[in-house]
Amino acid sequence: MASSLVAGERLIRALGPGGELEPEKLPRKLRAELEAALGKKHGGGDSSSSSSGPQRLVSFRLIRDLHRHLRERGSTLYLHELLEGSEIYLPENPELVARLEKIKIQLANEEYKRITRNVTCQDSRHGGTLSDLGKQVRSVKALVIAVFNFIVTVAAAFVCTYLGSQYIFTEMAPRVLAALIVASVVGLAELFVMVRAMEGELGEL
CATH class of the missing domain: 3.90.20 (Hemagglutinin Ectodomain; Chain B)
Structure with missing residues (x-):
């Protein structure tokens, strides 16, 4: 079952210095976990993902925490905009x-x-x-x-x-x-x- 997604360039840029998430004042723990997830590169499980290079995986839990924070702040930045270019990660399962x-x-x-x-x-x-x-x-x-x-x-x-x-x-x-x-x-x-x-x-x- 899918539990994470492959982060797109939009989310990576938004979390970087001067990005769209900087004015939102993310909690330190949430920012650290997002930066750690986006900083890690995972090899693809299939031929298509391996051809596209290493992937940055972000768990659904972090995405939910980010969405909850933006909603509580009444932010005009929508989650679907940040996830533009992202894809659900489906690990290869022999069974x-x-x-x-x-x-x-x-x-x-x-x-x-x-x-x-x-x-x-x-x-x-x-x-x-x-x-x-x-x-x-x-x-x-x-x-x-x-x-x-x-x-x-x-x-x-x-x-x-x-x-x-x-x-x-x-x-x-x-x-x-x-x-x-x-x-x-x-x-x-x-x-x-x-x-x-x-x-x-x-x-x-």
């Missing part, structure tokens, strides 16, 4: 690094399972879509066949009645009228049967 790596592996495994589960669901949904499409194609095909049979049946009834009525009627008008009546009756019967069949197919979808 913490190992724990973070373990967490990263667990998260990667969970993400992989989530992705593969979605792929499986998509495959099942894809199969269901093809099955539904096959049913719809078969329904359309059956409907086309039923309409074709309806037309052929009505036409055949009309022609047969027209040709057969020549032995009963000598004139064309009665023959056509009789053919229309018979074709209408046959068409209504076929239409009734076709509608009932379509209702049964739609109920199965």
Whole structure:
């Protein structure tokens, strides 16, 4: 857990001679502890900090004491201004690094399972879509066949009645009228049967 910060140049200059903290009349103990902390240089724990050179670490306790003193004096100097350029110091912890790596592996495994589960669901949904499409194609095909049979049946009834009525009627008008009546009756019967069949197919979808 972080317990200190790397002091920035602003804080170092403020504590130096003629700095912004000089008029604030810091307690002797607090100033001595701050000067001692800023005077010590600590080597960085990782490659990035070691490349930037030694670091001056100030504990959070000293920062809190400094903030409390400035607040009690009603100073117009704000702590966040003094900490400009400072950074929280996170020492390297092998146990913490190992724990973070373990967490990263667990998260990667969970993400992989989530992705593969979605792929499986998509495959099942894809199969269901093809099955539904096959049913719809078969329904359309059956409907086309039923309409074709309806037309052929009505036409055949009309022609047969027209040709057969020549032995009963000598004139064309009665023959056509009789053919229309018979074709209408046959068409209504076929239409009734076709509608009932379509209702049964739609109920199965």
